[in-house]
Amino acid sequence: MEGDVLVIGGGPAGMETASRISDFNRNVILIEKERELGGHILKWDRLFPDGVPASDVNNNLKESLGTTKVLLGNYLISIEKREDYHFIAQLNSGEIIKCSTVVFATGFKLFPAQKKQEYGYGLYERVITNADLETRFKKGDGLGKESPKRIGFVHCVGSRDEKICNKQCSKLCCITAIKQAIELKQLYPDTEIYCFYMDLRMYGRGYEDLYLEAQLKYGIRFIRGRVSEISQDQSGLVIVKAEDTLSSRPLKITLDWVILMAGIISERENDFLTQQLSLQLGEDGFINSVDPIQKTNQTNISGVFVTGSATGPKTLPEVINEARSTALSVNEYLNRVKNG
Ligand code: SF4
Numbered sequence: 001m002e003g004d005v006l007v008i009g010g011g012p013a014g015m016e017t018a019s020r021i022s023d024f025n026r027n028v029i030l031i032e033k034e035r036e037l038g039g040h041i042l043k044w045d046r047l048f049p050d051g052v053p054a055s056d057v058n059n060n061l062k063e064s065l066g067t068t069k070v071l072l073g074n075y076l077i078s079i080e081k082r083e084d085y086h087f088i089a090q091l092n093s094g095e096i097i098k099c100s101t102v103v104f105a106t107g108f109k110l111f112p113a114q115k116k117q118e119y120g121y122g123l124y125e126r127v128i129t130n131a132d133l134e135t136r137f138k139k140g141d142g143l144g145k146e147s148p149k150r151i152g153f154v155h156c157v158g159s160r161d162e163k164i165c166n167k168q169c170s171k172l173c174c175i176t177a178i179k180q181a182i183e184l185k186q187l188y189p190d191t192e193i194y195c196f197y198m199d200l201r202m203y204g205r206g207y208e209d210l211y212l213e214a215q216l217k218y219g220i221r222f223i224r225g226r227v228s229e230i231s232q233d234q235s236g237l238v239i240v241k242a243e244d245t246l247s248s249r250p251l252k253i254t255l256d257w258v259i260l261m262a263g264i265i266s267e268r269e270n271d272f273l274t275q276q277l278s279l280q281l282g283e284d285g286f287i288n289s290v291d292p293i294q295k296t297n298q299t300n301i302s303g304v305f306v307t308g309s310a311t312g313p314k315t316l317p318e319v320i321n322e323a324r325s326t327a328l329s330v331n332e333y334l335n336r337v338k339n340g
Contacts, residue, residue: 003029003069004334006089006099008076008270011039013308013319014105015061020327022066026334029097030068033075037062039107045137047316048179049206057316071095079276085303085337100337101303101330102277104287105323106270108309110262111158111166119157119260124232126255129157129262130173133180147188148256152240153177154227155197159263168284170263171313174201177261178214185218193220194253196227196242204315225251230258264313277301286312297326303337305330 007018010032018030036042037058044054071091079089079102089097113121113129120127128136136142143151155177159170174197181193200222202208214220227242238258242251266285274281280288280300287306289296297305307326308319 001029001069001095001097003027003097003099005029005101005103005330006031006087006097007068007103007105008273009039009105009107009308009310010034010037010070010072011105011107011308012041012057012061012316013107013310013323014039014103015065016320016323017103017105017307017326017330018068019061019064019066020324021330022068024327024331026331028068029071029099030065031071031074031076031091033073035073037070037072040110041316043131043138044134046179046183048175049204049210051179051183076270076273079273081277081301081303087303100334101305103326103330104270104274104279104299104304104306104310105308106267106287106310108264108286108313109267111164111265113157113260113262115164116157116260118228119154119230119258120232120238121260124230124236124238124258126232126236126238127230127258127260129260130176130180131262133259137180137183142187143184143257148191150192150194150253150255151181151184151257151259152238152253152255153181153193153195153259153261154230154240155195155200155261156226157260157262158265160198166263166265166284168312169201171201171203172315173261173263175204175207175210177259178207178210178220180259181220182210182214182218185220191256193218194255195220195222196225196240197222198224198226204317223251264309267310277304279304279306284312286310295329297322297329303333305333 004026005028007014007030018028041054074091225242225245229241231239238255244251290298
């Protein structure tokens with residue numbers, strides 16, 4: 001199979017990049033390892049800041065794919081660059097693809113919360129992650145029919161944590177915690193909700209307003225302090241120990257549920273591909289841009305582009321905008337190569 005462009009990854013970044021490159025009448029092949037397009041938003045119920053259904057965004061992205069050839073359930077097992085400005089990629093299905101450019105839209109993964117053993121994820125039934133909560137929202141289950149008495153959100157799980165070798169902020173989890181806390185408060189108005197945070201990072205437009213609304217309208221309480229330990233009592237309730245770093249007092253609180261805000265880490269599954277192409281990765285495992293200010297979607301290898309969260313945590317609007325700029329860069333590159 002031949003194409004001008006091979007896009008690796010069928011999440012928002014990959015779909016938007018493929019759509020926009022197709023608009024230039026280029027022949028685009030998009031591969032996605034899962035059997036469905038969407039990546040992480042496929043598992044998400046509603047999106048911050050204004051609660052748009054994630055499925056609406058996903059459907060819009062899918063409908064825009066135009067002439068893109070989509071191969072689901074396919075992933076690369078090898079790739080090499082030939083001297084004639086072409087790449088040869090082999091897929092798990094046995095398919096061989098010859099293309100002029102490659103776009104890594106390989107995204108990110110959520111930190112596996114069980115690695116923070118002191119938080120008891122996987123051991124205690126009522127300790128769940130942000131992603132688990134979205135799955136429950138999607139199914140319409142929430143946290144059960146009965147109103148919980150108290151719920152706690154633990155920020156920075158797997159982020160800003162030297163012990164697990166990830167110093168970086170994941171950027172999206174403070175606002176996600178606030179969105180989810182408000183959704184729970186709407187479901188269970190009498191429930192007390194606490195957010196345990198180190199710093200609150202409200203990056204985007206309207207995010208600060210949502211934080212204020214969470215406090216003033218919904219009465220969500222924010223406690224500055226890192227949680228040191230989570231355990232379970234005999235009745236299945238969850239005990240959280242933390243230090244309130246504003247009052248310098250230790251704190252112990254019994255909760256019905258704990259939501260761990262699992263952070264964003266690099267998708268290491270593709271390391272063998274980046275090695276085959278000699279792409280540069282940062283210490284954090286994300287792909288390096290050749291120039292982090294003016295050429296954010298270009299890599300150290302000519303003809304290989306990168307887009308979306310494959311270079312680090314990004315919001316969905318940032319991902320979509322970057323995908324459009326990647327499409328322009330790819331088209332310019334193809335014009336240059338094909339016109340000699
Ligand atoms: S966005 Fe908030 S919760 Fe996420 S890593 Fe940064 S400070 Fe922690």
